[in-house]
Amino acid sequence: MTGMAQIRIARRVLTECIAAIAFPILLISLLVFPVASPVVAETDRSRGRWCGAETMPLKPSDNSWAQWVSLRLRSRSLWRTDLPVLVTAALLSALSLLVAFFGFIGAAVLVFSPVFWLLGIAAQVGPFTPDSVGQTFLAVPAGVILGSVTTAVLTGTSFLRDLFQRAFSRGGDPDLLAKLEELRTSRASLTAAFEFERQRIERDLHDGAQQELVAVVMRLGMLEAAATSAATDRERVVRLAREAQAQAERALERLRETVRDIHPRExxxxxxxxxxxxxxxxxxxxxxxxxxxxxxxxxxxxxxxxxxxxxxxxxxxxxxxxxxxxxxxxxxxxxxxxxxxxxxxxxxxxxxxxxxxxxxxxxxxxxxxxxxxxxxxxxxxxxxxxxxxxxxx
Amino acid sequence: MRIVLADDSVLIRAGIREILTSHDHDVIRECEDADELVAVVDELVRSGDAPDMVITDVRMPPKNTDDGLRAAIDLRSRHRDLPVLVLSAYVTGPYVRELLSGPGADGAVGYLLKEKVGRVADFLRAVETVSAGGVVIDPEVVRHATRADSPQGPLARLTAREREVLAHMAEGRSNAEIATELFLSGAAVSKHVANVFVKLGMPPDEDNRRVKAILTWFAYN
CATH class of the missing domain: 3.30.565.10 (Histidine kinase-like ATPase, C-terminal domain)
Known part of the structure; x- marks a missing residue:
């Protein structure tokens, strides 16, 4: 088993224990389910994600909980997804509470049975009561097994939560799907527009300022060659210098146009x-x-x-x-x-x-x-x- | 030298033509797009009037992408002895690699950034080198393509100094120029160059070892 898988199992057991402890809160939540169910369902999605399940919290990070819950209250998803998730969360938490309570306490008592015996206590677990020190030592592996089984059941419960979560989210509501489609299209448009714009800027720079600057550099090269050659007349040098200057000015002008086309100041x-x-x-x-x-x-x-x-x-x-x-x-x-x-x-x-x-x-x-x-x-x-x-x- | 020049910008064509003609070269034909370039060269070759060299831009009509480079590769594959110098606005390794690895003569090819035309003496020397069958790659492109950290293939057999010498060879430098630039004696440079040839598996009797070494350098960089 890889390290990540172990971590995820540990997270599942931990979250089940937390869910077990939270059972009373969930029970009360049922009374105020319209407000509670989005919160619980969202928490459950976060839990799923933390444990490596294929789920995704839905609340946008820049929305406050109050904003998001009020939005969710008006959506059909409240009835289709969030409320069923809340009910199953409460039921599964009851299960986890029973399993974790009796399983872990039982396992602990069995594992420490010899210690209890030394203290003069014959620790009883279910129908089993040790009546000799030998029996207390037999209880130790039994305790380990009980602990493992409890862990396995809690992990299974955790997976069961994922299953319900997915079942209730399936299909989604039509409003959300339509919105999703719209967003997908507009995102594609945005990417296309962005790409188009970048190409346009690249083309403008290449055909404009860059081209002019290359010509300036060429002209300066000619100017240098002319200035260093003894045979050249002054007039040619002056002409080349003026041409280079005019070209540099044109390059600036083109650059200004490109900059304006990227985003006009006004x-x-x-x-x-x-x-x-x-x-x-x-x-x-x-x-x-x-x-x-x-x-x-x-x-x-x-x-x-x-x-x-x-x-x-x-x-x-x-x-x-x-x-x-x-x-x-x-x-x-x-x-x-x-x-x-x-x-x-x-x-x-x-x-x-x-x-x-x-x-x-x-x-x-x-x-x-x-x-x-x-x-x-x-x-x-x-x-x-x-x-x-x-x-x- | 009789040169065919292709660039879609009138401005650039005029500049290059002026530099070439004022240094005793002839621009026998000018082309505005890649298709025209291919047609003109083919026609000249057919009529037994092949140019001594082609100088072409990369981005040109009709598609305005790398049409000039495509035309250069095409021309080199069909007219094996035709020297081609590509002028470009892009510092990109892949273009150069494609140009060098395309079918055609080994050598007689160059890739320069367009603004280097302004370094008139360097530009004219590049024109001479390419027309004499050499390879000239723009120093900036060479720098861009140099992977000092992890030499690949046969280049891994070279020492850092030998790779440095080879990179200078790719820029079209002579041994004497390399000696000056790297502050080495002429004998030291000759020794490095000889080592490069031996390590890249080029026996002394092979022609054009310099060009082949440069091609290897580019192929593995």
Whole structure:
């Protein structure tokens, strides 16, 4: 048996003993079961985990017990899982109490039977009473066996708890499953959006600042070669120096653009509406912006997702739509944010996998929102996105 | 030397071309993507006008991943004597290993970080070394790939000093340069180099021992 397995068995026996002692508390718990059962069931899940069973405490670590219990009270899981767990916990604790009490005390008395005999006591266990010193020595192995059997039964009881725990959790309630599915999807979206974003930044740096800097270094190399060669005229040296300087400035400019695209300063400083206004002002297009509401209630990831949606949409219009004017409608309410970017261009846009818009849709979904486009050929393009002000998780 | 140059950035192409042409090399063709590079070289070879060397970027259209490296490996496998110098923005061992272990001539291949073109003298020497059948790996890539702690395979037979000498050989250094850099006498470097060859199982009559030793170094690093 490996060390870990031994430790787990020891933990099972220990937790059974604690459960046995806690039997009176569990009995009282039954009277206040609505509040007690989530707590007991959660404790039992923690116990299972500690003992190596395949179970998982459900309470989020940043929830207080009061918060979590009140949430659990409104869920069907209270009746389906927690209450049955409480009842079986109480019943099994009664069993453990009986087994541990009689088993361990009996075992101890038997093992120490010779000692008791010396003290002049004929220690009785059940129907057995020693009537000679020889019999007391026979009692010692019997005590060891009784102790082992007690340990085995307690371990078995502990496994029985796992079994019930699993049986009552099986299937789960539909609400929870739906929520789980939603979370799974949004987590996948988030990972995809994150990955997409990192690739975009890598590409921007590689094609932008890095490229320019390589050119600067080359130009400086030429400058050095020219300056150290006796045959070069001054004019060439000056020209190369100026070119290198101009190129370094372009590299800085590209770097600034990349940094801005990672996270625009004004978004965190001034909020979504001001940042979108700035975006509209910087766009090469004529942008008609209408914004309503208060953006102070938006979570930062939500505001960022909306900002980049507008940014990407405007970039696309400038690049592909052949449109003269773009309209941006931004509405912030206390609970949601909606944005619509329209143009009167050629239309026919689609959300292709791997495109900027696909990445943004993932990003909007990662904050609990969504993004759609409407782009009939010849009929202009409309990108609409909306999201709750706070992500629902 | 007649060189085919491939890079998708006009800016970079212009820079490299200027450096090459001002040092008596000819850039006979310029290519913007990997497919074009392969087509141009094939066409030149077919018409009996094979270039003396190809210099190519790694990341290029059409796929914008490692297309340039693929093209280099492809060209080396089909035109066995064609020297290829790969310029890259990435310090990655796997790229170099693939380039060196790909089919083709042993040697006449190089992998430099793109900005090293700015070290004009070093760059031109790398061009010469590769075109003469040598191997030049960017020192930064060599450093990145060096696993001083746990030498593998035949490299385990070398002393730390011999491995150091070999790493310098991979950077395309001559014995004299290695002597200067490691503060050793020329005779000492020659002895280390000879030991490297013997320990890596390269008999004195074998051609291109230097290149083969470098390939071994990369294969096991």
């Amino acid at each position: 978004l965190s400083d001034l909020g979504l509406i001001a940042a979108v206004r700035e975006l509209a002002a910087r766009s090469p297009l004529r942008v008609e912006l209408t914004s309503t509401g208060d953006d102070s209630q938006l979570s930062s990831p939500t505001a960022t997702a909306v900002y980049f949606t507008v940014s990407e949409a405007l970039t696309n219009i400038a690049k592909h739509a052949h449109a003269g004017v773009a309209r941006v409608d931004l509405r912030c309410t206390t609970t949601d944010v909606h944005v619509r970017v329209r143009d009167d261009g050629v239309g026919g846009a689609r959300i292709d996998a791997g495109s900027g818009l696909a990445g943004l849709r993932e990003r909007m979904r990662s904050v609990g929102g969504n993004l759609d486009i409407l782009s009939p050929p010849g009929g202009g393009t409309q990108v609409s996105a909306s999201a709750p002000g706070q992500p629902p998780w």
